[in-house]
Amino acid sequence: MSRLGDRRWWAIGALALTGMVVGLDTTVLNIALPTLATELRASTSALQWMADAYNLVLAAFMLPAGLLGDRYGRKRMVLAALVVFSAASVLCAYAGSPGVLIIGRGALGLGGAFLIPLTISVVRVLFDEHERPRALAVAMAAQGVSFPLGPIVGGRLLYDFWWGSVFLINVPVCVAAFIGVALLLPESREADPRPADLPGIVLSALALSGLTYGCIEAGEKGWGSPASWSPIVAGVVIGLLFVRWEGRTVHPLIDLEVFRSRAFNWGVLMATVMSFTMFGALFAMPQYFQAVTGTEAQGSGIRLLPIVVGLLAGAGPADRLVKRFGSNVTVAFGLVLLAAGMVAGTATDVDSGYLLSGAWLTVAGLGMGLVFPAAMDSALAALSAERSGIGSSLIQALRQVGATIGVAVLGTILSAGYRGRVDTAGLPAPLGATVRKNVQAGVAVARDLRSAALLHSVRDAFVHGLVLMLAVSAGIAAVGAILALIFMPGRQRRRSAGRPREVTAAAPGGPGPHE
Template identity: 55%
Template sequence: MINQVKQRWWVLGALAVGILAVGLDMTILNLALPVVATELHATNGELQWFADAYNLVFAAMLLPAGLLGDRWGRKKLLIIGLVMFGAASVVCAYASSSWELIAGRALLGLGAAFLVPLSMSIIPVLFSEQERPKAIGTWMMANALGIPLGPIVGGWLLNHYWWGSVFLINIPLVIIALIAVILLLPETRSEVKQRVDLIGILASSLGLVSLTYGVIEIGEKGWGNVAALSTMIGGILCLGLFTLWEKLTKQPLVDPSLFQSSKFTWGSILAAIISFTMFGVLFVTPQYFQAVQGVDALGSGLRLLPLVIGLLLGAPLSDKLQLKLGTRVTLTLGFFILVTGLVVGTNTGANSGYGFTSIWLTIVGLGIGLTLPAAMDIAMSALSTEHSGIGSALIMSLRQVGGTMGVAILGTILGTYYRNHVDLNGLPKEAAEYVQRSVSSGVAVAQKFDSTVLLSSVRASFVTGMEMMLWVCGGAAALGMLLSVICIQKKTNSNMTSELKQNYE
């Protein structure tokens, strides 16, 4: 029994290593883009597709990947996902043209779409109600830590090796996860065989791709761009049609009864709110460190370590608090801490010392570490063994939408306040337009004109936008706290006992 208990934790640990590779890949490329652009002679459009190819394929395939795992076997599809992710990393590392790299990034997104939800789907299958919070905390930490660690690892690799090394770092992580899955993870699948809901797959994939791409375009071109706005609205309409179809069809892709569970519904909504806030903070802070504080990308990544420390402290503490005080109290406390950190962060100025910034980043990390595992635990407690794959994929889809919308909406707020406050008096028209593009562009123009007045205005204007953005993040976190009090039951119960779990124990 002891060896069997250890075995499932070894499996989760190995999968967490694989998930860490996915998190790293989300941000590590950003650091290498200037070098890649030079080496591959990439245009601005191609640079955008380096990121979009990954994001769009990932969004499109999340739900189908979850369904296929339930139908054909989660272990089998996890192995396929890991192999694809490893192979795609090699393709990206040795790409000799922009389109080779774009193709590799698309394959990376496909591998991640299998790896992320299916690695999460084994948690309700293998772990008891008492063990599940700890297991989710472990998985969540690996998923979240890769994002801020990407710039740190990427900066070190780029200082010592060629740009392809930022992709080859995935290979040892994938190999570790692959060996553990093959040797230790038993196969599980749904016992109920049903036809594949092709219309549901098409509608959900098209909706998620259109919504994601529309939001990305809005972030680049603004809410006034008709094409971007139309694409986003089209995606929302497709998702609406998908929801209607799932209610009408006899064998839906997503079981509508999931949303009849208050645990699944509110747990997923709270997880999306947390992702909205977290991606907003990760969007604005690197720009603050680089453009306002004047540090390089590696230094920016290192300055995000307090956020990582907060996450490392919060996730295991969340597990203990849930056992002692219950999930509702843990969520409410976590959201309160998150709101506190964000409100403190609104006082950050252009001349604030790093000590002040590190304090509120640690508080924010602690709040996220407390809330995200608890919210996901609630949602996953409603998943049966039969549908853990598609259910996990749906949770991740909602988190993906929350994070993407966070970057778009919060980025718009940041950009609007920046453009409205920056002083452009005396600048040539072309230079003024360039300053308005972003804070980095503004700093570049100020340095080119050797204007300390413009530089001060650019930085002060960005900080004004950052302040308002953090207030909106705080409002979202406050909404999460309110929903936790009103909508989360005092105690959550789970009937997640499967034959597999009994065999382990």
């Protein structure tokens, strides 16, 4: 038996904590924004940058993070990222101005840029193809739990303590993860590091930042705004320059040969499709619970728990299904369940009870739980252990962009459906414009005017937009299922029952972690 034995699974448990803290921080800020607007006297623009700073830094540094992990040691980089994430959380908690909080959020994005891909790359190094889907399911489940946990924990903390507590909650989780990673995770790195591709790093950072920022702006201002499409166009152009450079340089940041792998391409695409639809639902459903059903923020988080239950239930048997039926069938079946859940969600109306929402969220979560481990395992199998850091960073960067685009595109469909249906006849022009801005503003105006008719119209219009969004999401998932079945590789003969050889020892001259 390996010297590591079952310690590998405890190490993955410690890494799962890092995924949880990153996911928790992603959602908890949304709960705190109204309080921050008052306590820090933050403008709407400042509030937007509190969210955007995290996403932009995350996008810019994700590929360099994978490179540094491969060169200098993945364990070392994860530990350093946990320190950065903890320090940034303290900075955010005690920020005395919007500017300081924005800087702190950017620092959180820097920590997250290392934690997200390196967690997956370690799975590629520690586990063989027999065990990898199960290890990925553990890592994914922790992050999945964190999304509804953010509103639950954040709402409770805001009720009992001051707003900074929503950031301080990261610190004990990071400390626990740090101790676990330090004690349990073996070091791994590239045996023969390549020279750093500095032009590739800069071009990739600019391309991913441009695409991310443009999609964020599109969600706020619409796709027709120059503030939306100009950064997207710039990101695409720079991305093409990046690809051209990578094909010509001697030591590329990304080995473009990986895109010749059908398993890699379709695995990444299916994981991105899942992220696209999942984040659209996570964006819309809290608004539905709060604006239409009148639930508080904390209660909205609780009502999202069925998606986590389904996700955990799907992730459990995913590896067994991959072994028996192949990645293509498993991913296709998961996407069919995801589509079926969202089709059921289109039956929602203003008077629907929670039973319908809970049921379709569970089915959708079950599909997500099947798709992610199988799709990621397919993509990771195409990577060498030595370059798993940069390869995992590429996978996660593409997923991140897909999630951002999903929120922007599906959010636009939701907003268009709402604005096209809400009835503002008889309202003064300024109030009508406020109502059409979003459902929260519409509910606030209706309550101020004590107009039951306007309140019903606002809620009905939002549900109409939600149904349109779910229908589009279901269609995307269904098309993805067909493509997965046709193009993804099926069952493949396993090369070895042993774990992959580690690429370097924890210390020079010492025994390798798998000896």
